[in-house]
Amino acid sequence: MVEQFDRALRLASTRIVESIANFLPGALVFLVLLVGALIVALVLRYALRRALNGLEFDRRAGLLGISLSDWTPSRSASTLVASVAYWTVLALGLLFGFTALNATLPSQFAVSVLQYVPHLVAALVILVVGGVVARFLARATLIGAVNMGVQYARLLSLTVKWLVLIVAAAMALDHIGIGRTVLLLAFGILFGGVVLAIALAVGLGARDVVSRALDRQLREPARDDKLNHV
Amino acid sequence: MVGLTSYHDQETIGAVTAAVHEGLTCHFAGLTSRIVLVDCGSTDSTVARAREALGDGGDLLEVSAPRAGVDLLEVPYHGIPGKARALHTILTTARELDARGCVIFDAGVRTITPHWVDWLARPVIEHAFDFVSPYYHRQPFEGALTKGLVYPLVRALYGVRLRQPAAAEFACSGRLLDHFLEEDLWERDGAQVGIDLWLAASAASGDFRLGEAALGIRTHHARGGEALDLGTTIVQIAGSLFADLEGRAGRWQRTRGSVPVQLFGTSLATGSPQASSVDVERLIESYRLGYRELRDIWTWVLPPRTIVELRKIADGPHMLFRLDDELWARIVYDFVLGYRLRVLARDHLLQSLAPLYSGWLASFIVQVRDRSTEAVDQRVEDLAAAFEAQKPYLIARWRWPERLRTGQEKRKE
Numbered sequence: 222m223v224e225q226f227d228r229a230l231r232l233a234s235t236r237i238v239e240s241i242a243n244f245l246p247g248a249l250v251f252l253v254l255l256v257g258a259l260i261v262a263l264v265l266r267y268a269l270r271r272a273l274n275g276l277e278f279d280r281r282a283g284l285l286g287i288s289l290s291d292w293t294p295s296r297s298a299s300t301l302v303a304s305v306a307y308w309t310v311l312a313l314g315l316l317f318g319f320t321a322l323n324a325t326l327p328s329q330f331a332v333s334v335l336q337y338v339p340h341l342v343a344a345l346v347i348l349v350v351g352g353v354v355a356r357f358l359a360r361a362t363l364i365g366a367v368n369m370g371v372q373y374a375r376l377l378s379l380t381v382k383w384l385v386l387i388v389a390a391a392m393a394l395d396h397i398g399i400g401r402t403v404l405l406l407a408f409g410i411l412f413g414g415v416v417l418a419i420a421l422a423v424g425l426g427a428r429d430v431v432s433r434a435l436d437r438q439l440r441e442p443a444r445d446d447k448l449n450h451v
Numbered sequence: 452m453v454g455l456t457s458y459h460d461q462e463t464i465g466a467v468t469a470a471v472h473e474g475l476t477c478h479f480a481g482l483t484s485r486i487v488l489v490d491c492g493s494t495d496s497t498v499a500r501a502r503e504a505l506g507d508g509g510d511l512l513e514v515s516a517p518r519a520g521v522d523l524l525e526v527p528y529h530g531i532p533g534k535a536r537a538l539h540t541i542l543t544t545a546r547e548l549d550a551r552g553c554v555i556f557d558a559g560v561r562t563i564t565p566h567w568v569d570w571l572a573r574p575v576i577e578h579a580f581d582f583v584s585p586y587y588h589r590q591p592f593e594g595a596l597t598k599g600l601v602y603p604l605v606r607a608l609y610g611v612r613l614r615q616p617a618a619a620e621f622a623c624s625g626r627l628l629d630h631f632l633e634e635d636l637w638e639r640d641g642a643q644v645g646i647d648l649w650l651a652a653s654a655a656s657g658d659f660r661l662g663e664a665a666l667g668i669r670t671h672h673a674r675g676g677e678a679l680d681l682g683t684t685i686v687q688i689a690g691s692l693f694a695d696l697e698g699r700a701g702r703w704q705r706t707r708g709s710v711p712v713q714l715f716g717t718s719l720a721t722g723s724p725q726a727s728s729v730d731v732e733r734l735i736e737s738y739r740l741g742y743r744e745l746r747d748i749w750t751w752v753l754p755p756r757t758i759v760e761l762r763k764i765a766d767g768p769h770m771l772f773r774l775d776d777e778l779w780a781r782i783v784y785d786f787v788l789g790y791r792l793r794v795l796a797r798d799h800l801l802q803s804l805a806p807l808y809s810g811w812l813a814s815f816i817v818q819v820r821d822r823s824t825e826a827v828d829q830r831v832e833d834l835a836a837a838f839e840a841q842k843p844y845l846i847a848r849w850r851w852p853e854r855l856r857t858g859q860e861k862r863k864e
Contacts (some may be wrong), residue, residue, distance in 0.1 A: 357796065360748065364802045367744045368682040370737060374744050448729055450596040450684050451528055451617055 244322075251318035258314020266307040273299035337397070344393035351389020355382045387411075452484065452550040453568065454541030456619075457558035458491040458531045461500050463672050464558040468504040468511070471556060474568025479576070482551075487512045487544050488558075489537040491522075497558070516540040527644040528687045529619055530559065530674040535646040539637050542628050552576055553628055557619040561670045570664035570716030571622040581627040581659035584651060585618045586714065587669040591819055591827040592729050595812050596688055598831045600783055601648070603838035607780075608696060608703035609655035612711045612835070614663065616651035617688065623650075627659050636695070645691025652695050656702045665716045681809070682802040690801050693790040704846050709839060734813035735772055739765050741806020748803050752789035757781060764810065774814040776837035782807055783838070784845040791849070 273279075282298040316334055359382035366374035391404050423431055453471050457464050468486065475484040488511055490498050498513065505511050516539070522532035531537065538555065545553040552575035554568060567585075574580035597617055605616050623631065636642060636649045654661060679687070696703060742765040750758060760778055782804075789800050819827045 360795075360799055363744060364748070364799055365682070367741050368680065368737075368802060368805045370733075370740065372740065374740070448595070449593050449678075450681065451594060451688060 247322040250321040254314050254318040254321055258311055258317075262307045262310035262314070265310055266303045269303040269306055270299060273302060278302070340397045344396045347393045347396060348389055351385060351392070355385035355389065358382070358385055452541075452545045452548055452552070453486050453554045453556065453572075454538075454545070455486065455488045455501070455556050455558045456491065456531055456534060456537045456541070457488065457493060457497050457501070459493045459495055459497060459674050460558040460672070461493070461495045461497045463561055464497050465500040465504040467556060467558045467560060467563050468501045470563045470565050471568055472505055474565035477565055478569040479572065482576070485510070485512055485548060485550075487514055487541055489514050489516050489540050491516065491531050491533045491537050492518055501558070512544070514540050514544055522643055525644065526679065528679055528684055529557070529644075529647065531557070533643055535637055535642040538646055538650070539632070542632055545628055546625075546632060550625060550628070552622060552624050554622040555620055557671070559672050559674060560620070561672055562668050564667075566716070567620070567664075567666050570666060571620065574662045574664070574713070574715050575622050575624050578662075579624070579660065580662045580713075581624040582651075582654035583622040583662045583664050583715065584613050584615060584712075585620045585666045585669070586614055586663040587618070588665070588667055589669075591822075591824065592812070592816055595815065596684065596808065599779070599808070599811055599815060599834065600689060601692060602831065603780070603835040604692060604696075604783060604787075605652065605655060606709045606835045607838035607842045608699075608706065609652065610706040610709045611655045611661050612709055613651060613655055613661060614831075616655070617648050618651075619647055620666075621647075621650070622664075623654070624659075627654055627657075630654075630657060630659075639694075641691055641694055644687050645695065648688070648691045649695050652692070652699065656699045662713045662715055665714055682805045685805050685808060686798055686801040689786070689804060690790075690797065693787050693801075696787065697791055700849065704849070709835075729812075729816055731813050731816050732769065734809045734816070735769055738806050738810030738813060741803075741809070745803050745806060748795065748799070749807075751794045752800065752803075753782065753785050757785065761807075761810075772810075772814055772817055774811045776834045777841055779811050779834070780838045780841040781844055784841060784848070787845060788848050 278299045279297045316330075319330070320332075359378045362381045363374050363378035366377050371377065391408060395401055395404055453475065455464070455467065455471070460467075468488075471486055475486070486505070488498065488501055490513070501511060516533060516536040518533055518536070526532075527534065541555065542553060552572055554572050554575075556563065556567075571583050571585065574583045594615070597615055601617055602612075602614050606612050631650060631653060634649075634653055636646070636653065642649070742761055746758065746761075749761070753761075757778065760775075764772065764774060786800065786804055789795065790797055794800065795803075815830070819830050822830075
């Protein structure tokens with residue numbers, strides 16, 4: 222009995238030691254990977270900040286209409302890019318570390334996340350391009366409407382900006398597969414509703430105004446045409 | 452040699468060709484002359500009318516210029532798509548013919564007389580002038596963009612008082628013609644739109660003798676399409692001028708002051724130019740709307756001091772609406788710098804100048820409304836002098852643009 226207990230105890234101890242011996246290298250690799258990722262992330266963040274400052278990235282991004290002041294007044298575009306790179310490298314280091322631990326669940330998670338990364342990057346690109354296009358079109362609409370003497374130019378401009386931003390966000394979400402059906406339905410309802418509302422507003426509320434404007438347009442040339450500016 | 456550029460000008464080209472032929476026959480009978488027509492793709496009977504007008508009495512040399520499909524995508528303010536290619540073809544032909552001088556006419560002009568040929572060509576042929584620009588008699592508010600921006604800027608930058616440098620007609624000597632053809636402006640972006648201005652700037656910035664010819668009243672037939680809106684006109688005119696002066700910075704930064712150019716010809720035109728009706732109230736409202744909505748965009752281009760002055764004007768009563776010459780000059784110079792630094796998309800930048808121009812025009816009209824033509828001309832000269840006085844402001848910021856950037860960053864903070 223005692224001998225059996227002693228054998229079982231030895232076996233258990235051996236297994237525990239073996240498990241620890243099996244786990245320790247993985248844990249060590251995990252730690253090394255994590256520390257390595259941290260160092261790479263820090264170096265990358267520093268290098269990116271220096272490089273982007275040298276390239277006047279913030280000014281150039283401002284020219285393209287990418288301004289973060291509306292959302293994060295304390296952060297510039299270059300700081301954001303550097304931070305995104307920093308956290309991406311850290312996250313990747315963590316995922317690789319889990320794989321090194323040979324833990325089945327985190328490994329599967331890591332693989333699935335890594336497979337998802339291209340979609341995330343594409344969605345991010347869609348969002349950034351959407352933001353740039355939205356600001357460009359909003360500014361063009363604002364200036365054009367002001368030059369046409371439209372009193373509600375800013376409202377028009379904001380409408381254009383948010384329409385493009387919403388479309389970009391929907392495209393990005395669709396790309397990463399979040400709420401595809403709901404989004405489609407929501408957009409159908411939203412755009413249908415907007416168009417119907419405008420049609421009703423113009424058809425019922427502003428019928429006379431539109432009629433007068435068209436009449437004026439057809440009868441006489443624009444007042445601006447009478448003066449040759451050149 | 453006389454070159455004609457045409458595009459859907461069947462209504463006027465007959466009279467233009469006949470007038471040119473008569474001008475050459477009467478005034479330059481002792482010289483060998485040729486009329487060269489470059490049509491820019493008319494689908495009507497423009498070319499046939501030109502041939503008919505000359506009959507057997509004169510030979511018309513028809514030369515075709517290369518065309519590009521993109522020309523039809525943009526309607527230029529002068530109405531002739533592919534105009535730079537047409538002018539290049541005419542000047543090349545003139546060089547091949549070893550012409551002593553070349554006179555260019557737009558075939559859409561209604562008021563041309565044989566004297567126009569004489570007054571434009573004689574300074575080149577007999578007085579050794581290199582470039583003769585027309586000086587048309589205009590109603591006080593007509594050509595306001597030329598009076599308020601193009602002329603003062605060209606005068607301040609290049610030091611010559613060429614009052615209508617954006618005109619479609621001009622005469623040039625063989626020497627200047629060679630210089631034009633050697634310039635690298637023919638294939639530049641925007642050449643088809645801004646070529647008239649660029650040639651005038653090229654002549655003004657070189658060591659050439661410049662003159663003006665008083666040709667009377669110029670009216671022009673509409674080439675089908677609607678007139679361009681103000682924003683597009685400013686984009687084309689100011690954009691062409693701003694784009695060109697980037698390449699001539701070395702020259703205009705050395706130029707100080709300005710000299711008048713000799714005026715030839717006496718206008719035989721009777722009557723006065725057709726009066727334009729301008730709604731000053733609407734112009735002021737355009738300015739105020741612009742200030743309200745585009746102020747944020749202007750802060751990218753204009754310094755805070757200017758924005759404060761613009762606010763005072765916007766808040767003031769209609770009766771006292773004034774935009775000072777110095778302020779307007781600095782605004783234009785700041786837009787020149789903004790264009791150079793690309794602080795915004797260039798089209799946006801130039802279009803946002805339209806309400807400011809409306810404000811200046813309103814102020815100009817209020818000041819000259821009931822005054823004589825001489826007084827109006829003097830008012831334009833005063834404005835141009837203000838542009839000259841403010842030129843150091845442009846030069847300083849052109850040379851150290853980072854100061855402007857620092858200013859913008861401070862404003863953002």
